[in-house]
Amino acid sequence: MEEDIDTRKINNSFLRDHSYATEADIISTVEFNHTGELLATGDKGGRVVIFQREQESKNQVHRRGEYNVYSTFQSHEPEFDYLKSLEIEEKINKIRWLPQQNAAYFLLSTNDKTVKLWKVSERDKRPEGYNLKDEEGRLRDPATITTLRVPVLRPMDLMVEATPRRVFANAHTYHINSISVNSDYETYMSADDLRINLWNFEITNQSFNIVDIKPANMEELTEVITAAEFHPHHCNTFVYSSSKGTIRLCDMRASALCDRHTKFFEEPEDPSNRSFFSEIISSISDVKFSHSGRYIMTRDYLTVKVWDLNMESRPIETYQVHDYLRSKLCSLYENDCIFDKFECVWNGSDSVIMTGSYNNFFRMFDRNTKRDVTLEASRENSKPRAILKPRKVCVGGKRRKDEISVDSLDFSKKILHTAWHPSENIIAVAATNNLYIFQDKVN
Amino acid sequence: MEGTMFARGLKRKCWDGDEDVEGAPAAPSYSLQRQSLLDMSLVKLQLCHTLVEPNLCRSVLIANTVRQIQEEMTQDGAWQLPAPPVAGRGPLDHLVSTEILCRAAWEQQGQRPAPDLPSELPGALGAPAPGSAQSCIWEADSSRGHRGSFPKSLDQIFETLESRAPSPVEGLFADAGGPYYDLDAVLTGMVGGKSGPGGGDGLQALAPAGAPPPSASCKRDLGELDHVVEILVET
Numbered sequence: 212m213e214e215d216i217d218t219r220k221i222n223n224s225f226l227r228d229h230s231y232a233t234e235a236d237i238i239s240t241v242e243f244n245h246t247g248e249l250l251a252t253g254d255k256g257g258r259v260v261i262f263q264r265e266q267e268s269k270n271q272v273h274r275r276g277e278y279n280v281y282s283t284f285q286s287h288e289p290e291f292d293y294l295k296s297l298e299i300e301e302k303i304n305k306i307r308w309l310p311q312q313n314a315a316y317f318l319l320s321t322n323d324k325t326v327k328l329w330k331v332s333e334r335d336k337r338p339e340g341y342n343l344k345d346e347e348g349r350l351r352d353p354a355t356i357t358t359l360r361v362p363v364l365r366p367m368d369l370m371v372e373a374t375p376r377r378v379f380a381n382a383h384t385y386h387i388n389s390i391s392v393n394s395d396y397e398t399y400m401s402a403d404d405l406r407i408n409l410w411n412f413e414i415t416n417q418s419f420n421i422v423d424i425k426p427a428n429m430e431e432l433t434e435v436i437t438a439a440e441f442h443p444h445h446c447n448t449f450v451y452s453s454s455k456g457t458i459r460l461c462d463m464r465a466s467a468l469c470d471r472h473t474k475f476f477e478e479p480e481d482p483s484n485r486s487f488f489s490e491i492i493s494s495i496s497d498v499k500f501s502h503s504g505r506y507i508m509t510r511d512y513l514t515v516k517v518w519d520l521n522m523e524s525r526p527i528e529t530y531q532v533h534d535y536l537r538s539k540l541c542s543l544y545e546n547d548c549i550f551d552k553f554e555c556v557w558n559g560s561d562s563v564i565m566t567g568s569y570n571n572f573f574r575m576f577d578r579n580t581k582r583d584v585t586l587e588a589s590r591e592n593s594k595p596r597a598i599l600k601p602r603k604v605c606v607g608g609k610r611r612k613d614e615i616s617v618d619s620l621d622f623s624k625k626i627l628h629t630a631w632h633p634s635e636n637i638i639a640v641a642a643t644n645n646l647y648i649f650q651d652k653v654n
Numbered sequence: 655m656e657g658t659m660f661a662r663g664l665k666r667k668c669w670d671g672d673e674d675v676e677g678a679p680a681a682p683s684y685s686l687q688r689q690s691l692l693d694m695s696l697v698k699l700q701l702c703h704t705l706v707e708p709n710l711c712r713s714v715l716i717a718n719t720v721r722q723i724q725e726e727m728t729q730d731g732a733w734q735l736p737a738p739p740v741a742g743r744g745p746l747d748h749l750v751s752t753e754i755l756c757r758a759a760w761e762q763q764g765q766r767p768a769p770d771l772p773s774e775l776p777g778a779l780g781a782p783a784p785g786s787a788q789s790c791i792w793e794a795d796s797s798r799g800h801r802g803s804f805p806k807s808l809d810q811i812f813e814t815l816e817s818r819a820p821s822p823v824e825g826l827f828a829d830a831g832g833p834y835y836d837l838d839a840v841l842t843g844m845v846g847g848k849s850g851p852g853g854g855d856g857l858q859a860l861a862p863a864g865a866p867p868p869s870a871s872c873k874r875d876l877g878e879l880d881h882v883v884e885i886l887v888e889t
Contacts, residue, residue, distance in 0.1 A: 297707045323707075385710055404710040433718055435711045454711050487691060487722055491715045545694060550712045 238641035240628055244308040244316065247632040250278055250639055251318055252646055253303025257287040259320055259373075261331060262648075276637075278648055282331050284373040287322040299324050305390050307399070317376070319399060323386040326401050328377035328412065336364040382408050382418045389439045395446040402439035402451060405432075409463075421469045422451060422461065437552075438498045448473075450500070450507055456493030458509060458518065476507075476518050478525045488540040488549065496552035501561040502633075508564055510555040513537060515566050515576065530576045530583065533568045535606045535617045548622050559634045567626025570615065571642045572602060588626060588640045588647040599649065685730075692723045 236254040243250050250262040263281035290299040301322055309317040315332035340362040345351050385403035392399045400409050400421070407422035422439075426432055435454045442448035447463045459472035480489065492512035499508045507518045509526075513534055516526035532553075536543060543549040548569075555566040567573045568585070576583045585602045605614040628641040636651040695716050 295707070300706055386707065432714055435714050437711060454715055487688075487719055490718055490722075494711070494715060541691070544691075547698075547712075550709070550715070 237644050238628060238646060239302050239304060240306050241630040241639050241641050241646070242306045242308060242318075243630050243632050243639070244318075245310050245633060247634060247637065249281065249308070249316060250630065250648070251306045251308065252639075252641065253286065253306050253320055254644075255300075255302045257285055257289070257301030257303060257322065259284055259286045259303060259306065259318075259329070261316075276650070282371040282373055284329070286320045286327060286329065286375075287325065290324075304387055307390050307392050309392055310396060312396075319390050319392065321387050321390050321401065324380065324383055326379040326387070326390055326410070327375050328379075329373050330376045331371060331373045334370045334372060335366060335368075337367045338362040339365045377412065377415050379410055379415050379418070382410075388437060389451075391439060391441045391449065393441045393446050394444055398446075400439060400441060400449060402436055404435040407436065407439055407449075407451060407469075419467070421463060421467070423468065423470060437495050440498055440500055443500050443502060443504045445504070450498055452495035452498040452509060454494040455490060456495055456511060458495065458498060458507065460520065474520070474523050476523045476526075478516070486540070488544060491544070491549055492540065497554040499555060499557060501557050502559065503561055506561070508555050508557060510553050510566055512549060512551075512553075515555050515564060517564070517578070528578065530564070530574075532566055532574055533572075533604070535604055539617070543622075546622065548625075551625055551627065553625075553627050554629065556629055556631045558631045558636070565629055565631060565638065567629055567640070569622050569625050570620040571624040571626060572604075573626045573629060573640055588642045588645075589624075590645075688723055688727070692720060692727075695720045695723070 236256040236258065238252050238254050240253040241250070242252075248264050250264075252260050252262075254260070259282075260280060261282040262278035264276050264278050267276055286303060287301040289301045291297075292299055299322065303320050303322060305319075305321050307319045309319070311317075315330050318329050318331070320327055320329060339346070340360050342356060342359055342362075343351055343353075379401070383401065383403045383406070385405050387401050387403050389402040390399060391402075398409055398411050400407055401418075402408075402422075405423065405425040406420055408418040409421045410418045422436070424434065424436060433455075437452050437454055439449060439451035442450075448460065449463070450458055450460045452458045456477065458476040460474035460476070461469035462473045463469060465471070465473065480493075495509045495511050497510040500506070501508065505520060506527075507520065509516050509518065510532075513536060514532060515530045517528040517530075518526045540549060553567050555564060557564055562579055563575055563577050565573060565575045571587050571589045572585050573588060574583060574585050585604070586599045587602050600613075603611075603614045604620070605611065605616050610616050624643065626640055626642055630639040632638070638649050640647040640649065698716050699713060699720070
């Protein structure tokens with residue numbers, strides 16, 4: 212039965228504006244800032260690239276709000292831990308923006324071990340007319356100075372500079388998987404496999420440990436922390452997810468060490484679906500609060516689930532991302548794909564959720580209409596300003612013309628990182644080392 | 655529920671009190687494929703020793719899978735001595751298509767005893783604690799006059815993980831300023847980071863107390879290494 216998926220309810224239609232081929236390296240994180248004006252990407256090489264949205268101009272309607280490179284800087288360098296004889300990768304695991312409080316932009320970027328606070332600021336004027344220096348900066352002979360003048364600011368070509376303002380190091384034994392800025396804008400947390408630390412932005416040599424699940428005997432270790440996030444409005448509340456498919460909500464007012472959760476979210480297992488891979492595919496790779504703060508969304512290997520904070524017993528919604536992979540779990544275990552960590556995002560109004568899949572496919576689910584769509588991020592299949600065509604994976608039987616069979620899927624092309632503009636229908640999709648930005652069609 | 659790793663791993667109950675010594679289910683292919691999955695998992699765990707620190711989440715998930723298989727094999731009575739360790743290649747030779755393992759339990763009803771129902775779990779097996787299950791395996795092995803290498807390798811792996819990732823002394827206020835070298839750790843060769851098996855408790859006790867020192871760039875402050883060398887020389 213041919214199902215004609217009407218995408219209009221979800222997104223009107225999507226245009227592809229640009230494909231930013233950052234061929235240098237694989238993108239490892241993508242994040243819009245709070246206004247959507249800036250889009251930051253981090254890559255495996257430790258670099259951060261920030262895109263800025265063009266101001267819309269009446270003259271160039273067709274260039275409505277495109278994103279151009281605004282700043283590029285090296286955030287992290289590779290390091291070597293001599294004590295353990297191990298390399299510390301410079302790959303940027305996460306970027307999180309701080310809300311803008313003055314003319315400068317601030318973001319946190321982290322690799323496996325170290326979090327850094329970066330300030331990105333513009334300089335479009337420079338002082339001229341120093342008394343003691345000449346225009347090239349050379350010192351003037353004091354004997355030649357006969358008059359005093361006040362330096363004036365003159366316009367110059369716009370320069371965007373990024374400076375590291377804080378380095379938060381040496382607080383994580385294990386690999387940092389998440390950072391989250393608190394709604395008080397004064398603190399943030401960083402989470403690794405076994406611990407979560409709370410930082411104050413002003414203090415770099417101390418952090419509070421607020422969650423510690425490391426067992427006394429490492430041989431008893433069976434569960435790790437996979438993601439963590441602060442509540443968007445309540446600065447005392449945060450959640451963290453685990454490799455066993457559970458989510459814990461903690462209240463920092465209850466005690467200094469939040470080892471005992473306030474709420475525990477877990478879906479009862481379906482015994483008919485049990486296999487040796489059940490636990491692995493239940494491991495949560497990402498957890499995100501809705502903008503409203505009422506719901507959390509979790510991503511495990513095959514599904515995306517929406518939970519109501521007031522109901523711990525089971526999710527209120529479950530969406531199948533690529534259930535056709537269920538019969539392929541053995542192969543996916545063998546080639547390690549089963550350990551891929553997909554992220555998930557809400558749109559600005561919490562009505563649509565999006566997550567990635569393989570073959571450069573990504574999926575969107577409309578929570579209200581229950582419709583879903585599969586789209587592809589690839590240069591071959593979409594031209595600039597073309598409307599994205601929905602894709603379909605054929606699971607058995609006759610394959611239709613435009614469908615792709617499960618066995619033809621390219622598992623090396625995985626979309627792990629996506630981002631959605633906070634208020635508009637603009638999405639950023641990272642496909643290995645390419646960044647795609649899609650926008651709603653202009654009428 | 656959170657702590658019991660076997661609560662989820664239990665898949666079916668033993669219909670009889672005694673284990674069938676041969677243990678092979680009706681379809682030998684399941685057993686073979688399960689063994690293959692076990693071998694594959696062990697290979698994956700051991701291949702974790704790369705230059706970059708292994709992904710702990712992945713290691714834990716694989717280790718849990720190994721435990722599940724081990725537990726089920728114990729229940730089946732199909733626990734066999736693992737093949738003698740051949741340099742890397744051996745287990746891979748035994749890999750067969752493990753497609754059947756992907757099928758849900760109910761699909762395998764024709765081939766194996768029926769899967770457990772959750773309500774029957776507590777009484778079904780009488781082997782609740784992980785510790786006792788482990789000792790069962792070791793006892794079974796020793797009764798055959800040979801201690802299997804499998805359980806030992808799982809422990810070895812976690813020991814290695816532990817010593818590779820020592821826990822710094824942490825209170826509520828983690829003082830991140832400056833390294834602290836435990837002299838014993840240095841003298842026992844922890845500096846090189848090579849932590850072989852067999853250290854056991856000793857290695858854990860000697861885990862360095864300090865977190866790795868900060869270094870903003872690749873170039874490490876060689877002064878600290880000099881300091882370490884001085885200690886060695888003086889002693």
